[in-house]
Amino acid sequence: MDCLFCKIVAGEIPSKKVYEDDAAYAFLDISPWQKGHTLVIPKRHTADVLEGDDVLAEVGPAVARVGRLLKDRLGADACNVVSNAGSVSGQEVFHTHVHVIPRYADNPGIANMKAEVTADLDEVHQTVVAD
16 A cells, blocks of 8 residues: 555554554654644555544544643643544545644634644654653
8 A cells, every 4th residue: 555654554664653552553744734743644545534433433532632732731722623534625645644733822823723733753752742
């Protein structure tokens, strides 16, 4: 299979891992909308969250853990949790993924987030995964 996210799970393409469990893998988005923007994906290949009744439930615990981790480690005030299902919705990689986007009180807008952010992924990664 020629799936970018399957290759990340397999370790064939490097990523900035934030969290992993038996069912899910989470890593920093390389084009973040906000500092700490993380993608949570199932380890098994599915096209989107609507593919089956169990897809969203499978990654749900990881989404919640990642959201709490980002709030705790990065001082985020809240998180957006978003998953696009299909190209018309904006989905670009056709492997299920949930965006967990930390939100900060000093940057309340969502419409222009992508243009506002520059983040050093190494710095964010070290902050998020620090023990």
